[in-house]
Amino acid sequence: MTKQHSDIVDATEMPTGKNRVGFEARRLAARLLGLVVDEGHSLAALCDNASGNAGYRALITKDRAMVRAILTTCLRNRGAILTVMKKVMDRPEPKRARDLTHNLHVAAAQILFMELPDSAAVNLAVAAIAANRNTQRFKGFANAVLRRIGREKEELLKNTVPTAPVMPQWLQRQVRTDFGRENLEAMEAMILLEPYLDISLNGAHSSENWETKLEATKLVTGSLRLTTDTPVHKLEGYKRGAWWVQNAAAAIPAKLLGDVSGLEVADLCAAPGGKSAQLASNGANVTMVDNSETRLARLVENFERLELEGNVVCANLLDWKPAKQFDCVLLDAPCSSTGTLRRHPDVMWSKSPEEVKKLAKLQRQMLKKAIELTRPGGRIIFATCSLAKAEGEDVFSQMLKDNKQVKALPVLPQELGGLSGIINGQGAVRCLPNHMALDPKRLGGLDGFFAGRLERL
Known part of the structure; x- marks a missing residue:
């Protein structure tokens, strides 16, 4: 049985007007990211136009494309995002706050790897965190972490991201054992390139x-x-x-x-x-x-x-x-x-x-x-x-x-x-x-x- 992610909405924290553009798509992207990394769901199945996640199917075509782009970027660069998060956080990530983690990762992917103004990525992520009663107490923490990523973006992309692992440790070990370190490094370099x-x-x-x-x-x-x-x-x-x-x-x-x-x-x-x-x-x-x-x-x-x-x-x-x-x-x-x-x-x-x-x-x-x-x-x-x-x-x-x-x-x-x-x-x-x-x-x-x-x- 699929576990339901808790997302108790505080309507008073929801953005309105122009500030709401892209909000629902990015909030859904964080939820779907959780379903993939925490529960092992297939991204292709979640984003299927006919039988996928109900929230995804409810989006307009443009927002569906945005969700897919965010999630693919998050997952392709997850090793780098995990490494960056560890570097910029001045205290351990709160335990049992996976919704917070996924919203931070969605925003970090947009700041580091997608053509979105840093301020927009930060503001939308903090709004999503504030709108969820289970995570709203962390909105100050999230704001500080994401703004630091924005400030140090150039240095992170130059020195931290290139040395970060691409695959999780278990898969790195298996590939290195089967095909050697040289092939592992070459494979990881190719995985970071979106295929034709x-x-x-x-x-x-x-x-x-x-x-x-x-x-x-x-x-x-x-x-x-x-x-x-x-x-x-x-x-x-x-x-x-x-x-x-x-x-x-x-x-x-x-x-x-x-x-x-x-x-x-x-x-x-x-x-x-x-x-x-x-x-x-x-x-x-x-x-x-x-x-x-x-x-x-x-x-x-x-x-x-x-x-x-x-x-x-x-x-x-x-x-x-x-x-x-x-x-x-x-x-x-x-x-x-x-x-x-x-x-x-x-x-x-x-x-x-x-x-x-x-x-x-x-x-x-x-x-x-x-x-x-x-x-x-x-x-x-x-x-x-x-x-x-x-x-x-x-x-x-x-x-x-x-x-x-x-x-x-x-x-x-x-x-x-x-x-x-x-x-x-x-x-x-x-x-x-x-x-x-x-x-x-x-x-x-x-x-x-x-x-x-x-x-x-």
């Missing part, structure tokens, strides 16, 4: 010159990377289903199945359907399995826009018993999603090492099921968007050790446009956020992803 959008082309429209039409950069893996700020639904080709949004790393697993034209392919844990769309677009007869009716409904909407066809199955994978085996099976298993930190920085602050262990166990069970669903001679792709070897390499190697019905099929550089640096010692794909460097730096990078290929014997 990648798209995959629908085969029926691939002959058109979308690289020119969308002013995109074609990546060696075949995906297009867009640098425009235009909303997705307003871009040419979107409404007629010429392409769909899909990170370049996420597009790799389906490509490793090779020519799927005419084959029976199962996409397990399929929603929201990017990989299914790749398979269907390339001529496969796709069966799309997921245990969420809501997510499958979104998949169906995507397929209708793309004018693609496939069989939709709502089922718990471990209990699913289809009448036939498949030529190919793609399992993009549930995982901690730590590979998506650059696009979803909330993941750093809503996951835990305990969750990684729990998910790795589930992945082993699902991979075993995926093998059972594959005919002899068929191919299986096991993929996760995690930075933990425990959720990728270790699951893959353990399955090869325990299950004599499969063998590894090493990935070749030419399957990845020559990007040999993302093939590991297992012959599997291992992407990291700092891989595929481009100029300017922000243009480069990939989601963290693991993809291993097996053949059923």
Whole structure:
């Protein structure tokens, strides 16, 4: 059950008139920040226009955008904000005052990293703190802390922020153990850069010159990377289903199945359907399995826009018993999603090492099921968007050790446009956020992803 954040309003402290502009959006941003870091909620789920937080859905479009921008900035730079807060506070942060903390962090993000006058950020935060009877006694403290950040902003950005950690300690330790300090530092640098959008082309429209039409950069893996700020639904080709949004790393697993034209392919844990769309677009007869009716409904909407066809199955994978085996099976298993930190920085602050262990166990069970669903001679792709070897390499190697019905099929550089640096010692794909460097730096990078290929014997 979701804990309700106490927010007992004192109407006498609420700003009025012009002073109220942006107040509700910023106050809601502080509440949602609490739901992410204290209760592990997904920011994408909270900010879903159809099923998200009721307060968020009640906002006008402009204020929704403001809330998303504030929260993404807060979470991407949370390590720096925590470090700054520790430096500027002359006494310990009050205990059991999380609402205060979140309002301070929202304001600090705006002062340090967003184009908002310092005075406005301070005044709106203090007003929100004063309007909540549980925190109003701290309004003087909050005012002093935030005004100090404003006064020392230049020094903080020069000397304190650059040396602050980006990831929480548990994730730093895990990444350093798995990939080394150099990769950890390079990943943290990339996470601080807001990523551009990648798209995959629908085969029926691939002959058109979308690289020119969308002013995109074609990546060696075949995906297009867009640098425009235009909303997705307003871009040419979107409404007629010429392409769909899909990170370049996420597009790799389906490509490793090779020519799927005419084959029976199962996409397990399929929603929201990017990989299914790749398979269907390339001529496969796709069966799309997921245990969420809501997510499958979104998949169906995507397929209708793309004018693609496939069989939709709502089922718990471990209990699913289809009448036939498949030529190919793609399992993009549930995982901690730590590979998506650059696009979803909330993941750093809503996951835990305990969750990684729990998910790795589930992945082993699902991979075993995926093998059972594959005919002899068929191919299986096991993929996760995690930075933990425990959720990728270790699951893959353990399955090869325990299950004599499969063998590894090493990935070749030419399957990845020559990007040999993302093939590991297992012959599997291992992407990291700092891989595929481009100029300017922000243009480069990939989601963290693991993809291993097996053949059923």
